[in-house]
Amino acid sequence: MSTQVNTQWMRTDVLIIGGGTAGTMAAIKARQANPEADVLILEKANIRRSGAIAMGMDGVNTAVIPGHSTPEQYTREVTIANDGIVNQAAVYQTGKLGFDVIQELESWGVKFQKDPQGNYDLKQVHRVGKYVLPMPEGKDLKTILTRQVKRHKARVTNRVMATRVLVRNGRAIGAVGFDVRNGDFIVIQAKAVILCTGACGRLGLPASGYLYGTYENPTNAGDGYSMAYHAGAELSNIECFQINPLIKDYNGPACAYVAGPLGAQTVNAEGYRFINCDYWSGQMMLEVWKELNSGKGPVQLKMTHLDNDTIAEIESVLWANERPSRERFHAGRGENYRTHGVEMNISEIGLCSGHSASGVWVNEKAETTVPGLYAAGDMASVPHNYMIGAFVFGRLAGENAIDYIQDLDYLEPDPDFLEAEKARIYAPLNQPNGIPHTQVEYKLRRLVNDYLQPPKVSHKMEIGLQNFVRYQETLQLMGARDPHELMRCLEVHFIRDCAEMAARASLYRRESRWGLYHYCVDYPEKNNQEWFCHVNLKKTEVGEMVLFKRPIDPYIIDVDVNREVYDVAVR
Amino acid sequence: MALINQRVDVPVIVDESKCLEKCTACIEVCPLDVLAKNPDTGKAYMKYDECWFCLPCEKECPTGAITVQIPFLLR
Ligand SMILES: Cc1cc2nc3c(=O)[nH]c(=O)nc-3n(C[C@H](O)[C@H](O)[C@H](O)COP(=O)(O)OP(=O)(O)OC[C@H]3O[C@@H](n4cnc5c(N)ncnc54)[C@H](O)[C@@H]3O)c2cc1C
Ligand code: SF4
Numbered sequence: 135m136s137t138q139v140n141t142q143w144m145r146t147d148v149l150i151i152g153g154g155t156a157g158t159m160a161a162i163k164a165r166q167a168n169p170e171a172d173v174l175i176l177e178k179a180n181i182r183r184s185g186a187i188a189m190g191m192d193g194v195n196t197a198v199i200p201g202h203s204t205p206e207q208y209t210r211e212v213t214i215a216n217d218g219i220v221n222q223a224a225v226y227q228t229g230k231l232g233f234d235v236i237q238e239l240e241s242w243g244v245k246f247q248k249d250p251q252g253n254y255d256l257k258q259v260h261r262v263g264k265y266v267l268p269m270p271e272g273k274d275l276k277t278i279l280t281r282q283v284k285r286h287k288a289r290v291t292n293r294v295m296a297t298r299v300l301v302r303n304g305r306a307i308g309a310v311g312f313d314v315r316n317g318d319f320i321v322i323q324a325k326a327v328i329l330c331t332g333a334c335g336r337l338g339l340p341a342s343g344y345l346y347g348t349y350e351n352p353t354n355a356g357d358g359y360s361m362a363y364h365a366g367a368e369l370s371n372i373e374c375f376q377i378n379p380l381i382k383d384y385n386g387p388a389c390a391y392v393a394g395p396l397g398a399q400t401v402n403a404e405g406y407r408f409i410n411c412d413y414w415s416g417q418m419m420l421e422v423w424k425e426l427n428s429g430k431g432p433v434q435l436k437m438t439h440l441d442n443d444t445i446a447e448i449e450s451v452l453w454a455n456e457r458p459s460r461e462r463f464h465a466g467r468g469e470n471y472r473t474h475g476v477e478m479n480i481s482e483i484g485l486c487s488g489h490s491a492s493g494v495w496v497n498e499k500a501e502t503t504v505p506g507l508y509a510a511g512d513m514a515s516v517p518h519n520y521m522i523g524a525f526v527f528g529r530l531a532g533e534n535a536i537d538y539i540q541d542l543d544y545l546e547p548d549p550d551f552l553e554a555e556k557a558r559i560y561a562p563l564n565q566p567n568g569i570p571h572t573q574v575e576y577k578l579r580r581l582v583n584d585y586l587q588p589p590k591v592s593h594k595m596e597i598g599l600q601n602f603v604r605y606q607e608t609l610q611l612m613g614a615r616d617p618h619e620l621m622r623c624l625e626v627h628f629i630r631d632c633a634e635m636a637a638r639a640s641l642y643r644r645e646s647r648w649g650l651y652h653y654c655v656d657y658p659e660k661n662n663q664e665w666f667c668h669v670n671l672k673k674t675e676v677g678e679m680v681l682f683k684r685p686i687d688p689y690i691i692d693v694d695v696n697r698e699v700y701d702v703a704v705r
Numbered sequence: 706m707a708l709i710n711q712r713v714d715v716p717v718i719v720d721e722s723k724c725l726e727k728c729t730a731c732i733e734v735c736p737l738d739v740l741a742k743n744p745d746t747g748k749a750y751m752k753y754d755e756c757w758f759c760l761p762c763e764k765e766c767p768t769g770a771i772t773v774q775i776p777f778l779l780r
């Protein structure tokens with residue numbers, strides 16, 4: 135089969151892989167920085183409706199707006215919420231540049247909620263400051279961004295999935311992938327590469343058993359985590375899983391960020407509050423876990439005490455933007471916020487720095503540890519970065535990549551590498567009757583649940599790790615009948631890589647931290663003496679996964695992490 | 706290896722009487738790329754049961770031919 139495959143070669147100055155939130159902004163900013171530069175977005179889906187904000191967003195979770203909060207306060211808040219394990223210089227960027235992003239989005243027609251005086255109508259969801267800015271009309275976000283990408287004359291190639299970053303002389307020099315519709319092999323040479331492929335949203339298996347019933351857009355299967363790893367880049371704090379409190383079965387946000395400021399409450403089955411802050415954190419998730427295991431669950435988002443107008447207002451936001459199908463989910467069960475609480479559950483695990491802190495290591499310029507390779511958005515290790523952080527780091531990556539490529543030339547890819555990658559990609563098409571990707575993925579993700587879902591137990595994770603390593607062979611059994619199935623098969627490769635990273639990183643950090651995200655039964659206490667550091671990992675020259683401690687850079691904003699402990703339990 | 710085809714309930718339903726032969730709007734926007742045209746009828750249908758129930762297909766259909774249900778396992 136692979137010999138008959140058609141190969142397409144492309145060239146661009148700056149290659150952006152993934153045209154979601156961060157990727158579209160990276161393209162726009164790169165073109166603004168240098169209108170002469172050729173910028174190409176490579177997108178697995180279609181940028182018009184791809185990624186986390188395919189249908190818009192209910193609000194901005196991390197808006198630092200002058201007069202309401204400062205970048206310093208924001209950096210403090212995230213430092214404490216993430217138990218001190220932050221590169222503050224990177225977090226600070228989101229605080230410093232976020233307002234610029236909001237103003238630019240507004241100039242493009244994105245609407246943010248304002249009070250009758252015309253001031254931004256910020257809400258408090260975080261523990262201290264007000265950073266949540268509602269977007270009741272946030273539904274057209276992605277179509278607006280797509281229009282700007284076109285206006286800025288960035289090129290877009292939709293329906294091509296990248297599988298590997300090309301590296302030569304230690305430098306990122308392009309990428310390879312394939313067209314998920316016609317199956318063509320695609321080789322792209324670039325002077326710089328920006329990875330913006332979102333979270334690893336398909337790591338654990340949802341309790342519903344439906345492979346795509348995930349919180350994250352399931353197109354994001356950890357592609358960028360795996361591609362960065364194979365390119366030799368460092369990944370950071372992978373053991374800090376993403377685990378969310380979600381609507382049971384539906385697996386979308388409940389969503390206290392929208393409803394909380396209007397009076398909704400997260401309560402136990404007896405109707406009592408057990409957390410004093412609805413901002414998503416590992417510490418909050420640990421309280422939810424304890425409550426569910428105490429006999430006082432299930433846990434619910436309660437709105438029955440609110441008046442009809444308030445509930446109607448909440449519905450008008452929740453039905454219209456980020457996860458509009460929740461309306462029919464509730465209707466199908468005959469449930470209504472006026473009479474029913476929203477039953478919540480603890481999600482399966484994923485990797486995501488947008489919500490927690492697991493990602494590809496980047497500094498405050500969005501540079502990874504591989505020259506010429508940048509990362510932004512959910513896959514880049516800037517804790518609690520959310521949507522505005524994705525925009526800010528997309529911008530930084532786009533601008534800094536333009537700087538970096540000055541006087542740089544293309545390098546030819548290694549032909550042996552291209553042949554080997556081509557063989558790896560197309561192997562499942564050579565055995566169309568091989569095991570379907572659905573079964574191979576189901577079993578892998580079930581093993582992730584069995585062995586990695588916190589509370590973490592070392593002996594269990596050791597068994598999990600053995601399974602994930604052995605799964606390399608299982609992947610060889612997969613068969614695909616068309617390029618679409620081939621895409622899903624290669625995603626299973628990415629998921630396996632992420633599972634191995636998650637197991638190794640969790641075994642390496644011998645303490646508990648970030649509440650439920652890294653709650654280890656064998657080491658139940660936080661240990662700042664030994665583990666006040668990042669846990670980074672990378673692939674060695676001989677292809678082994680190594681883990682090591684990376685010291686935390688001196689804080690630029692003073693926080694005493696031994697005194698200021700994040701605690702949201704109601705006692 | 707032996708393979709079988711099993712019946713499954715799929716989330717996306719297309720009202721064929723409303724689906725336009727020349728249109729591909731839903732197919733173009735689906736982030737999971739699970740919709741296709743039936744080559745015999747020219748009508749759209751769900752080819753792969755891999756749906757995020759996100760709704761771009763339904764929203765961008767010019768004739769209202771598409772209805773997305775919550776996948777059965779979640780419903
Ligand atoms: C349900 C939900 C609700 C949320 N609510 C909020 C909120 O209210 N406020 C807030 O601030 N944040 C919210 N977030 C978080 C926020 O949306 C994300 O942090 C942000 O959008 C991430 O942007 P990104 O660019 O990293 O990823 P995405 O926008 O998901 O983009 C990733 C892109 O990469 C593409 N891709 C993936 N793999 C490949 C590959 N191999 N080759 C080519 N392309 C590829 C995908 O198709 C996609 O287009 C929410 C997220 C979700 C999922
Ligand atoms: S709901 Fe979303 S994933 Fe499902 S078919 Fe429509 S666009 Fe595709």
Ligand code: SF4
Binds near residue numbers: 728729731765771
């Ligand atoms: S968008 Fe509507 S009319 Fe167009 S192909 Fe899809 S179902 Fe048919």
